[in-house]
Amino acid sequence: MACVALACEPGLTPPPDVEPGFGGVVRFERGTWPPRDSLVNLWIFASQIYPLDSAKIFAGLFSNPPSIYIYPSFTDNISLYVDSVTYAFKVPPATYRYVGVLQRFKDEITPRALRVVGVYVDRPNSMQPGEVHVRPYEFLRNIDINVNFHKLPLQPF
Numbered sequence: 001m002a003c004v005a006l007a008c009e010p011g012l013t014p015p016p017d018v019e020p021g022f023g024g025v026v027r028f029e030r031g032t033w034p035p036r037d038s039l040v041n042l043w044i045f046a047s048q049i050y051p052l053d054s055a056k057i058f059a060g061l062f063s064n065p066p067s068i069y070i071y072p073s074f075t076d077n078i079s080l081y082v083d084s085v086t087y088a089f090k091v092p093p094a095t096y097r098y099v100g101v102l103q104r105f106k107d108e109i110t111p112r113a114l115r116v117v118g119v120y121v122d123r124p125n126s127m128q129p130g131e132v133h134v135r136p137y138e139f140l141r142n143i144d145i146n147v148n149f150h151k152l153p154l155q156p157f
Contacts, residue, residue, distance in 0.1 A: 022140035023088040029148035041104040044071040050097035052156040054111035096132040118147035
């Protein structure tokens, strides 16, 4: 009887109380912020799709479930005109192939009003986005992103 109890014991342990996601710091290069009239929104995004095109962006944002997530929300921004922002982005477990910072610079929400201004890279001096693998009950740290509004990464759309 003791063997049966020992064999089942690990399965009875409740999962850890951790919401999946990732976080880090977004650092903004000093002196590169755009004028206030060209900064409608600034979001962090996590996309399971890469590369993106304009059709995939809207399909990814508005599908159910989405394949592109926005932080903090469509109606909120990360902090503007600061040196850095610490963030904690709750997302479902998945592989996110493209993580970065997205600027909306016009009042409309179309691909012509959006641009990627910073991308997470997992290797120094890499031009390719780094992948973020979020597992159940796991919150990843140090997913840091650098933004220089004068030196934009390659635009996916």
